[in-house]
Amino acid sequence: MLSGQWFVDSIGARWYFESGALCLDFAYTGDFGCGNPAWERLRSPTDLSAWLAERHGPLLDTADSHDLSQARELRSAITAIARARADDVAPDPSRVDILNSWAARPDIAPALAGGNVATTQASVVRALATIARDAVDVFSQAPGRIRRCAAHDCGLVFFDGSRPNSRRWCSMQHCGNRAKVRTHRNRTKETRQ
Numbered sequence: 001m002l003s004g005q006w007f008v009d010s011i012g013a014r015w016y017f018e019s020g021a022l023c024l025d026f027a028y029t030g031d032f033g034c035g036n037p038a039w040e041r042l043r044s045p046t047d048l049s050a051w052l053a054e055r056h057g058p059l060l061d062t063a064d065s066h067d068l069s070q071a072r073e074l075r076s077a078i079t080a081i082a083r084a085r086a087d088d089v090a091p092d093p094s095r096v097d098i099l100n101s102w103a104a105r106p107d108i109a110p111a112l113a114g115g116n117v118a119t120t121q122a123s124v125v126r127a128l129a130t131i132a133r134d135a136v137d138v139f140s141q142a143p144g145r146i147r148r149c150a151a152h153d154c155g156l157v158f159f160d161g162s163r164p165n166s167r168r169w170c171s172m173q174h175c176g177n178r179a180k181v182r183t184h185r186n187r188t189k190e191t192r193q
């Protein structure tokens with residue numbers, strides 16, 4: 001399954017943001033609660049179908065406007081809980097209820113290719129349930145694994161599932177290198193003084 005997605009920065013350069021989790025990738029199809037409608041990627045039911053198919057393979061059905069509003073509701077619940085986790089506060093229980101009701105629905109069962117019986121059962125609703133279950137799993141992990149990028153002017157939220165739990169940046173290329181350059185400049189300045 002693909003993970004992460006392309007972002008475009010303020011000067012129009014493309015960079016890849018590996019959020020670390022399917023549910024956070026999904027959350028970042030919107031503005032992540034930042035109040036910028038221009039960042040919306042799911043503008044139509046077709047956008048939703050395309051995004052889900054990219055992650056889960058071909059779907060049996062196509063999304064309609066009802067699916068889109070449901071998907072946005074799930075997304076805003078995931079976003080709110082992710083922000084709460086990153087900021088170390090308790091999430092709004094009503095958002096948790098929305099997430100849990102999605103996670104209770106049948107998801108896309110894992111299947112091994114090569115059998116006689118077609119196993120594709122990926123529908124829009126099952127794909128959303130799969131995302132919700134991923135979110136329950138990710139948000140149930142020990143505290144401190146959902147964090148914001150350490151760059152003061154960034155704050156993108158990611159999930160660090162690695163053993164050392166030492167990731168600092170949304171992306172080395174995007175924020176990590178800028179910080180390195182700054183540290184280097186400061187060191188050079190100090191040496192000169």
Ligand SMILES: [Zn+2]
Pocket residue numbers: 149150151154155156169170171174175
């Ligand atoms: Zn960053």
